[in-house]
Amino acid sequence: MDIEILAVGGYNEFGRNMTAVRCGKEIIIFDMGIRLDSLMMHPEMELENTHSLDLIQMGVIPDDTAMNQLEGTVKAIILSHGHLDHLGAVPKLAHRYNAPILGTPYTIELVKQQIEGEKKFGVNNKLIALKYGQRYNISNILSMEFVRTQHSIIDTATVALYTPKGAIIYALDFKLDRNPVLGEPPDFAKFKKIGNEGVLCLITESTNVNRKGRCPSEQIAKSMVRDVMTSYEDDKNAIIVSTFASHIARVKTIAECANEIGRKPLLLGRSMERYCVTAEQMKLVRFPDTTSVFGNRRVVERTLRRLIKTGKDQYVPIVTGHQGEPGSILTRIAQNDTPYRIERGDKVMISAQLIPNDMNRAQRYRMFTLLKGQGARLFDELHVSGHAYCEDHYEFIHLLNPQYIVSAHGGIDLTSEYLDLAREMGYTLNKDFFLMTNGQRQKLA
Ligand SMILES: [Zn+2]
Numbered sequence: 055m056d057i058e059i060l061a062v063g064g065y066n067e068f069g070r071n072m073t074a075v076r077c078g079k080e081i082i083i084f085d086m087g088i089r090l091d092s093l094m095m096h097p098e099m100e101l102e103n104t105h106s107l108d109l110i111q112m113g114v115i116p117d118d119t120a121m122n123q124l125e126g127t128v129k130a131i132i133l134s135h136g137h138l139d140h141l142g143a144v145p146k147l148a149h150r151y152n153a154p155i156l157g158t159p160y161t162i163e164l165v166k167q168q169i170e171g172e173k174k175f176g177v178n179n180k181l182i183a184l185k186y187g188q189r190y191n192i193s194n195i196l197s198m199e200f201v202r203t204q205h206s207i208i209d210t211a212t213v214a215l216y217t218p219k220g221a222i223i224y225a226l227d228f229k230l231d232r233n234p235v236l237g238e239p240p241d242f243a244k245f246k247k248i249g250n251e252g253v254l255c256l257i258t259e260s261t262n263v264n265r266k267g268r269c270p271s272e273q274i275a276k277s278m279v280r281d282v283m284t285s286y287e288d289d290k291n292a293i294i295v296s297t298f299a300s301h302i303a304r305v306k307t308i309a310e311c312a313n314e315i316g317r318k319p320l321l322l323g324r325s326m327e328r329y330c331v332t333a334e335q336m337k338l339v340r341f342p343d344t345t346s347v348f349g350n351r352r353v354v355e356r357t358l359r360r361l362i363k364t365g366k367d368q369y370v371p372i373v374t375g376h377q378g379e380p381g382s383i384l385t386r387i388a389q390n391d392t393p394y395r396i397e398r399g400d401k402v403m404i405s406a407q408l409i410p411n412d413m414n415r416a417q418r419y420r421m422f423t424l425l426k427g428q429g430a431r432l433f434d435e436l437h438v439s440g441h442a443y444c445e446d447h448y449e450f451i452h453l454l455n456p457q458y459i460v461s462a463h464g465g466i467d468l469t470s471e472y473l474d475l476a477r478e479m480g481y482t483l484n485k486d487f488f489l490m491t492n493g494q495r496q497k498l499a
Contacts, residue, residue: 055195057219057254058497059460060124061490063087063116064226068464069139071226072116073257077217079126080193083151084213084224084257085134088114088142091411097380102173106146115143118150120493130192131179133157134226135210136164136300136329145172154180156190158200160209163332186211186241201248202241204231204272206440207300208338212245219499220254223454226463227259229439230446233271236303236339242453249454255498256456259463260472261441269443276307278436279405283311283370292366292397293317296376296384297405299325301440302333304405305372306341312370313342320361321347322354323374323383354383359393366400376406378417385417388424398429405436444475451479458498460488 055078062083064071069089075082092113093101101114109115121128128151133141141161145168148155157165162183169177184190186202195218200211205227213224232239262269283293293312297304305326309319319342321330327349333339348357361369371394375384384402387394396402402425408414422432442450451459459481461472469489481487488496 055218055499056497057217057222057499058124058495059255059257059490060120060495061460061462061492062118062120063089063492064139064463065469065490065492065494066465067113067492068468070114070116070143071140071463072118072143073224073462074121074124074128075215075222076124076126077196077219080196081121081124081126081128082192082196082198082215083128083131083153085140085226086116086131086143086147087137087139090139091413094413102145102171105174109143109146115146117492118147123495128153129196130198131155132198132213132215132224133161133165134213134224135205136161136207137227140226141165141168145169145175145177148179149175149177151179154182156182156184156198158209158211159183159185160333160336160338161211163336164329167328167332187244201244202238203228204234204237204240204440205229206298206304208237208302208333212240214248217254220252220457221248222254223248223256223258223456225256225258225450227261227441229269229442230449231269231271233273234303235272235276235307245450245453253454253456255458255460256451256454257460257462258447258450258472259441260461260468261463262439262443263447263461263468263475264471265443266445267443268445269441270438272303272438275304275405275436275438279304279307279403280311282401282403282433282436283308284315287399290367292400293370293403294373294384294387294401295370295403295405296373298376299323299374300329302330302339305330306339308370308372308405309341309345312372313344317368317370319345320357320369320371321345322357322371324349324351325374326372355393362393362395375421376404377409377414378419378421380417385421388421388428396425396428396430400430401433402430403433403436407435407437407439447472447475448479451476458486458488460490460496462490
């Protein structure tokens with residue numbers, strides 16, 4: 055049986071991840087994501103109403119016409135985790151394949167909501183939720199399982215696809231956090247076992263491979279947030295925190311710190327509601343009992359008005375808008391577009407890093423300047439990454455000992471940084487290490 059990899063999306067760029075693997079006549083797809091910065095270029099466009107061919111042209115979703123190169127039948131679409139750059143294109147593309155969609159329970163719940171929101175296409179693929187370690191037979195020759203790992207969203211998995219020629223490991227995205235705030239550490243024993251049994255190929259993210267050492271644990275972010283929230287200078291002042299709505303562990307940390315200082319956590323915004331309520335309903339997280347959640351814009355306005363009346367020092371609003379996105383709550387607060395008023399000494403905390411593109415830089419600069427002009431004290435970058443650093447990748451290669459490596463998730467600048475590491479470990483470019491571009495195929499065995 056011959057095996058080849060097709061890079062569909064996310065290889066010349068950051069976002070819209072999609073990879074296909076053909077084993078004989080059977081094809082497996084890993085992820086179907088969107089590219090958020092391309093989407094931001096078209097603020098007037100309604101994603102749910104736009105046709106996939108237009109979205110491909112705009113570079114928002116992967117160009118899956120490349121799939122026509124492969125001879126065979128798609129047997130499964132496997133989703134690694136719930137981030138939009140990994141599953142956001144499912145409502146636009148999945149209906150073209152007569153195959154089930156596999157994911158961990160939280161990922162499947164999120165993709166179900168995405169599909170329900172779609173207005174252009176009817177996606178009726180069967181959705182199958184699998185727990186970590188649950189072996190699933192895709193066909194007579196292929197099976198798979200999700201291996202537990204850590205990232206910046208709960209229920210993230212590294213995918214092990216078992217073929218007659220060895221396992222293919224799809225590791226987008228991950229961090230090897232041994233002290234996570236939520237969930238269990240990665241399943242190192244399983245990775246080791248898979249490595250011993252034989253790994254044909256590792257397809258891996260390369261986001262932070264240029265950073266030395268190991269990625270700090272989420273516990274470090276918890277300490278950073280707690281340090282700022284429990285300090286004494288602002289007994290009467292407001293504390294507002296913005297973070298990623300999908301980063302459930304971080305939201306939990308912030309809500310718990312708020313509770314600790316006697317303030318009620320308020321989760322505000324549609325995405326905050328969607329990710330956090332879904333996680334809580336699935337019993338994947340427990341927020342303090344004092345927590346409330348409001349998603350609807352009008353209810354958010356009403357809540358902010360009430361909050362001004364009862365006293366800003368009673369609450370900690372946890373809001374969207376850490377990148378200065380137009381229309382987000384923090385941006386609207388900065389612009390005085392809500393009933394909330396920033397006063398001298400109010401604390402605004404950003405528990406996120408800048409997602410580095412020029413649009414975010416400009417929007418964030420504007421928001422920070424407006425907030426500062428009203429007397430806010432700003433705390434930025436109270437954050438640790440959810441992506442493995444160089445020495446994490448080194449450890450991971452050691453655990454798995456793959457015959458071939460393909461580095462993905464980033465342009466050539468990032469994926470070639472991975473090449474440096476792989477070279478140090480004895481791999482050779484174009485022999486057993488491959489840098490791929492969108493639309494390109496690579497035979498393995
Ligand atoms: Zn991710």
